[in-house]
Amino acid sequence: MNRYPLWKYITVAVALLIGFIYALPNFFGEAPAVQVSSNRATLKVDAGILPRIEDILQQAQVAADGIFVEPNGIKIRLKDGDAQLKAKDALEKALNPDPANADYVIALNLLTASPKWLTHIGALPMYLGLDLRGGVHFLLQVDMPGAQAKRLDSISADLRTLLRDKNVRHAGIDREGDRIVINFRDAGTRDKARAAIAADMADLSLVEQDDAGSLRLVATLKPEALVKLREYAIKQNINTLYNRINELGVAEPVIAQQGADRIVVQLPGVQDTAKAKDILGRTATLEIRMVDDTPGALERALAGQVPFGTELYTERGGAPLLVKKQVVLTGERLTDAQAGFDSQTNEPAVHLTLDSSGARIFRDVTRENVGKRMAILLIEKGRGEVVTAPVIRSEISGGRVQISGRMTTQEANDTALLLRAGSLAAPMNIIEERTIGPSLGAENIKKGFDSTLWGFVAIAVFMIIYYQVFGVISVVALASNLLFLVALLSMLQATLTLPGIAAIALALGMAIDANVLINERVREELRNGLPPQTAITTGYERAFGTILDSNITTLIAGLALLIFGSGPVRGFAVVHCLGILTSIFSAVVVSRALVNLIYGRQKKLTKVAIGQVWKPDADTAK
Amino acid sequence: MELFRIKKDIPFMRHALVFNIISVITFALAVFFLATRGLHLSVEFTGGTLVEVNYEEAADLEKVRGALSLAGYSDFAVQNFGSSRDVLIRLPLKSISADEAAGEQGMVRQGEQVLAALETEAPGAHLRRVEFVGPQVGKELAENGALALLLVIVGIMVYLALRFEWRFSVSAIIANLHDVIIILGFFAFFQWEFSLSVLAAVLAVLGYSVNESVVVFDRVRETFKKARSLSTPQILDYAITSTISRTVITHGSTQIMVLSMLLFGGETLYFFSLALTIGICFGIYSSVLVASPLVMWLGVSREQFVKPPKAKDPNVTEDGACV
Numbered sequence: 047m048n049r050y051p052l053w054k055y056i057t058v059a060v061a062l063l064i065g066f067i068y069a070l071p072n073f074f075g076e077a078p079a080v081q082v083s084s085n086r087a088t089l090k091v092d093a094g095i096l097p098r099i100e101d102i103l104q105q106a107q108v109a110a111d112g113i114f115v116e117p118n119g120i121k122i123r124l125k126d127g128d129a130q131l132k133a134k135d136a137l138e139k140a141l142n143p144d145p146a147n148a149d150y151v152i153a154l155n156l157l158t159a160s161p162k163w164l165t166h167i168g169a170l171p172m173y174l175g176l177d178l179r180g181g182v183h184f185l186l187q188v189d190m191p192g193a194q195a196k197r198l199d200s201i202s203a204d205l206r207t208l209l210r211d212k213n214v215r216h217a218g219i220d221r222e223g224d225r226i227v228i229n230f231r232d233a234g235t236r237d238k239a240r241a242a243i244a245a246d247m248a249d250l251s252l253v254e255q256d257d258a259g260s261l262r263l264v265a266t267l268k269p270e271a272l273v274k275l276r277e278y279a280i281k282q283n284i285n286t287l288y289n290r291i292n293e294l295g296v297a298e299p300v301i302a303q304q305g306a307d308r309i310v311v312q313l314p315g316v317q318d319t320a321k322a323k324d325i326l327g328r329t330a331t332l333e334i335r336m337v338d339d340t341p342g343a344l345e346r347a348l349a350g351q352v353p354f355g356t357e358l359y360t361e362r363g364g365a366p367l368l369v370k371k372q373v374v375l376t377g378e379r380l381t382d383a384q385a386g387f388d389s390q391t392n393e394p395a396v397h398l399t400l401d402s403s404g405a406r407i408f409r410d411v412t413r414e415n416v417g418k419r420m421a422i423l424l425i426e427k428g429r430g431e432v433v434t435a436p437v438i439r440s441e442i443s444g445g446r447v448q449i450s451g452r453m454t455t456q457e458a459n460d461t462a463l464l465l466r467a468g469s470l471a472a473p474m475n476i477i478e479e480r481t482i483g484p485s486l487g488a489e490n491i492k493k494g495f496d497s498t499l500w501g502f503v504a505i506a507v508f509m510i511i512y513y514q515v516f517g518v519i520s521v522v523a524l525a526s527n528l529l530f531l532v533a534l535l536s537m538l539q540a541t542l543t544l545p546g547i548a549a550i551a552l553a554l555g556m557a558i559d560a561n562v563l564i565n566e567r568v569r570e571e572l573r574n575g576l577p578p579q580t581a582i583t584t585g586y587e588r589a590f591g592t593i594l595d596s597n598i599t600t601l602i603a604g605l606a607l608l609i610f611g612s613g614p615v616r617g618f619a620v621v622h623c624l625g626i627l628t629s630i631f632s633a634v635v636v637s638r639a640l641v642n643l644i645y646g647r648q649k650k651l652t653k654v655a656i657g658q659v660w661k662p663d664a665d666t667a668k
Numbered sequence: 669m670e671l672f673r674i675k676k677d678i679p680f681m682r683h684a685l686v687f688n689i690i691s692v693i694t695f696a697l698a699v700f701f702l703a704t705r706g707l708h709l710s711v712e713f714t715g716g717t718l719v720e721v722n723y724e725e726a727a728d729l730e731k732v733r734g735a736l737s738l739a740g741y742s743d744f745a746v747q748n749f750g751s752s753r754d755v756l757i758r759l760p761l762k763s764i765s766a767d768e769a770a771g772e773q774g775m776v777r778q779g780e781q782v783l784a785a786l787e788t789e790a791p792g793a794h795l796r797r798v799e800f801v802g803p804q805v806g807k808e809l810a811e812n813g814a815l816a817l818l819l820v821i822v823g824i825m826v827y828l829a830l831r832f833e834w835r836f837s838v839s840a841i842i843a844n845l846h847d848v849i850i851i852l853g854f855f856a857f858f859q860w861e862f863s864l865s866v867l868a869a870v871l872a873v874l875g876y877s878v879n880e881s882v883v884v885f886d887r888v889r890e891t892f893k894k895a896r897s898l899s900t901p902q903i904l905d906y907a908i909t910s911t912i913s914r915t916v917i918t919h920g921s922t923q924i925m926v927l928s929m930l931l932f933g934g935e936t937l938y939f940f941s942l943a944l945t946i947g948i949c950f951g952i953y954s955s956v957l958v959a960s961p962l963v964m965w966l967g968v969s970r971e972q973f974v975k976p977p978k979a980k981d982p983n984v985t986e987d988g989a990c991v
Contacts, residue, residue: 187804477802479798480799481798485722486796486797496928497929501927501929508924548929552926555926563883595882597879599875600872603824610813610819614864614868
C-alpha cells in the first residue's frame with residue numbers, strides 16, 4: 047500500500063543525480079587564471095594566437111594547468127597565485143610591447159577547478175557576489191533631462207540648417223527648457239517652415255503660438271521619440287562604460303541596466319577603486335563649436351562682459367578663448383578616433399572619423415568658415431575643457447578629420463582614447479557605491495558556510511534523536527533540499543551573496559517544518575490507534591494541505607521581497623523563494639519515497655521507528 | 669521520546685483576555701519606543717558613507733576620531749565592528765550644496781579621503797569595505813520597503829480569506845503585524861541598526877509566523893467539521909493543544925538554524941538573525957495565543973464551515989406534488 051510506482055522512484059533518483067552533478071562544481075573551488083582578450087574591435091583573440099601564448103609561457107617557465115578558448119578571449123588556468131602573476135607579467139610584456147597602445151587586455155581571473163566533463167555539460171559553480179569575492183559595485187544614475195536638453199540642442203542646430211537650406215527666413219531659434227521656439231516675421235513663412243519641418247523631422251510635434259505681435263512655432267519631442275531617446279541614452283552609456291572598463295582590464299565586469307535610468311557596474315576583484323572611479327567617472331562628452339573671433343569680443347569677455355551666445359574657456363596652453371554656445375557637432379557623430387602623426391609635418395595628431403550625417407555637417411561648416419577657428423571641447427560634469435582649437439585650413443569632406451598641433455604623443459594617445467572610449471549620451475552620477483576587500487569576501491564565505499553547517503548538524507542531531515528512523519529520513523530529505531537548492535542556483539547561474547547564504551540557512555531551518563508536520567501527524571494517527579501503514583498514508587495526506595498552506599504564505603513574503611527588493615535583498619529573496627519550492631518537493635516526495643522504500647514492502651508492519659508514541663489513555667489505564 | 673504529554677486540552681481560551689492584555693501592553697511599549705526613540709536606520713536608508721577599515725593590532729578609536737575631526741569631518745560615528753581590530757566609520761550625507769554634481773562626486777571620494785586622513789593620525793589602516801548611498805536611493809529603498817510590507821499583508825490576507833474565511837485572515841494578520849511592530853520596538857529600544865537585511869528578515873518572519881496561524885486554523889476547520897458537540901472555545905483549545913508539539917518543534921528547529929547564524933554568521937548577519945529570533949519567539953506566542961482569541965471574538969462558528977443542507981424549493985409541496 048505504501049508503494050510508489052517505479053517511475054516515481056526513478057524520478058526521485060534522477061532528480062537527486064542531476065542535483066548532485068550540478069551542485070558538484072561548487073565544491074571544487076576556483077583556480078587562479080589569466081585572461082587574454084582583445085582591446086580592439088578589429089583584433090580577434092582566437093585559437094590562432096594559442097601557439098604564441100604557449101611559447102610565451104614556456105619561455106617564462108610557467109606551467110599552464112589548462113588553456114581554454116572562449117568567445118570573449120583565452121583563459122589560462124594556473125596552479126597558484128604566484129604562477130598567475132608571473133604569467134600575467136610575461137604575457138603583458140610579450141603581447142603589449144607598447145603599454146600606451148595596448149592591443150590586448152591581460153586580466154587576472156578565477157576559473158572553476160572542476161573537471162572538464164562537468165564544464166562540458168554546463169555544470170558551472172555559482173557565481174560569487176561581490177561581498178563574497180571582493181570588488182567594486184557602482185550604481186549610476188543617467189541624467190535624462192540632461193540627455194533631453196542635449197538632443198534638443200542638436201535638433202535646434204539641425205533646424206537652422208534645414209530652414210537655411212529651404213530658404214525659409216526665421217527670426218531666431220531658441221531652446222526654452224524642453225521645447226524649441228522658432229520666431230517668424232510673417233504667417234506665410236511660418237506655414238512654409240512648418241511644412242518643411244514636418245516633412246523632415248518626424249520626431250517633433252509642432253504647435254503654433256502667437257503672443258504679443260510675435261509669430262512663433264513651438265516644437266517639442268513626441269512622446270515616442272522621448273522614449274526612444276531615453277533608451278538610446280542608456281544603451282549608449284552602457285556601451286561607453288563597456289569600452290572604458292575594457293581599458294581597465296577587468297575579467298568579468300557586469301554592466302547592466304537597472305530600472306528606467308540606472309546602470310549597475312560591478313567589477314569583481316578590482317582593488318584599485320580610485321582608478322576605477324576615475325575611468326567611470328569621466329563622464330566626458332565631446333562637442334565641436336565655433337570660436338568667436340570677432341575683434342574686441344575676447345577683450346570685452348575678459349573684462350567681464352561675455353557677449354551673448356558665447357562662453358569663455360581656457361585653452362590647454364593657458365590662453366583664453368571665446369567659444370560660441372551653438373554646438374556644431376557632438377560626440378554622437380564620432381565613429382572612431384586614433385592617435386597618429388600628421389602626414390606632412392610629422393606632428394602627433396588624432397585622426398577622427400565621423401558618420402555620414404556628421405561628415406555632411408562638418409563639410410558645410412568648414413566650407414563656410416575657412417580661416418576661422420573651431421574648438422573641440424570635452425564637457426565633464428557641466429564644465430568644459432578645450433582639447434584643441436585648430437584653424438580650419440580648407441573645406442573638409444569625407445568625414446575624416448585630423449586634429450594636430452601643440453600635442454605630445456602621450457596627449458594624442460590620451461585624447462584618442464577618451465574620444466574612442468566614446469562620449470556618453472547623457473551625464474551620469476554615482477548614486478551608490480560599495481567596495482569590498484578580498485579578505486572580507488573570504489571571511490564572509492567562511493561565516494556563511496559555518497553557520498549553515500552547524501545549524502544543519504544541530505537540526506540533524508535533534509531530529510534523529512526525537513524521531514529516530516523518521517528523523518533520519520527527514521534529515522536526508524533536508525540534505526537533498528540543500529542539494530537541489532545549490533544545484534538550481536548553479537544551473538540558473540545565480541549570483542550568490544552573503545544574504546543569499548543566509549537565505550539558504552533559513553530555507554533549511556524553515557523546510558524542516560514540513561517534515562515535523564508530517565512526523566507529528568503520523569504519530570498522532572498512531573496515537574489514535576491506526577495501524578502503521580495506514581498512519582503513514584493518512585499522516586502524509588493530511589499534512590500535505592497544511593504544508594502547502596504554510597509554504598504559500600511564506601512564498602507571498604518572498605515574492606514581495608523579490609518584487610520590491612534591490613541589491614542584497616534581491617539575492618536573499620531569490621534563494622528564499624527557490625528554497626520554498628525545493629523544500630516542498632524534498633519534504634513530501636523525497637521523504638515519502640524513502641519511507642516507502644523502508645516500510646512500504648512490509649505487509650505485516652506492527653511498529654515504525656518514529657520515536658515514542660505516548661498515549662494518554664494507556665497512561666491512565668495503569 | 670515525546671516532549672509533550674498532554675492529557676487534556678489546555679484551556680487556552682479561558683485566559684484569552686490575559687494573553688491579549690499582555691500583547692496590547694507589549695505592543696503599546698513598542699509603539700512608544702518607536703515614537704520616542706525612532707529606528708536607528710542604516711546608511712542604506714538614510715544615505716551616507718560607511719567605511720570599514722582593518723588594523724594589524726587593536727585599533728585606537730580615539731585616534732581614529734581625532735584623525736577624522738582633523739580632516740574636517742563632523743557628525744561621524746566610529747565604532748568597533750566584530751573585533752577590536754576592525755573599525756566601522758559612518759559619515760552622514762553632506763547637505764547637498766548648490767553644486768550638486770560636485771557634491772555627489774565629493775561623497776564618492778570619501779572612502780579614499782577617509783583613508784588618507786587616517787594615514788596621518790592612525791596609520792596602518794587597510795580598507796575593507798566602502799559603502800556609499802546617495803540620497804535618492806535611500807528614499808527609494810524606504811518606499812520599496814513599505815510597499816513590500818503592504819504587498820505581503822494584502823497577499824496573505826487575500827490568500828487566507830480565500831482559503832479559510834475573512835475572520836481568520838483578519839485575526840492572523842493583526843496577530844502577525846503586532847509581531848512586526850514588536851520587532852521594530854526592540855530595534856528602537858536598543859537602538860540596533862535597522863538595515864535592509866533586517867527588513868528582509870522582518871518580512872520573511874511575517875510570512876513564516878503566519879504559518880503558525882494557518883496550522884492552527886487548519887485544525888480548527890477540521891474539528892468544526894468533525895466534532896459537533898464542542899463549543900467554539902473548546903474547539904480552539906483542542907486545535908491549539910493538538911498542534912502545540914509541532915509548533916514548538918518547528919520553531920525550535922528554525923531557531924537552531926538562526927542561532928547558528930547568530931553565533932557564526934559574524935557582524936553582517938548579526939542583526940538579521942536577531943530580528944529573526946525575536947520574530948520567531950513572538951511569532952509562536954502571537955499567532956497561536958493572540959490570533960485564536962481574535963477569531964473567537966470575531967464570531968467564528970460551525971455554520972461558516974459546514975455547508976448548510978440544501979434549502980427546500982418553496983414551490984414543491986410537502987407531498988412532492990407539483991402544482
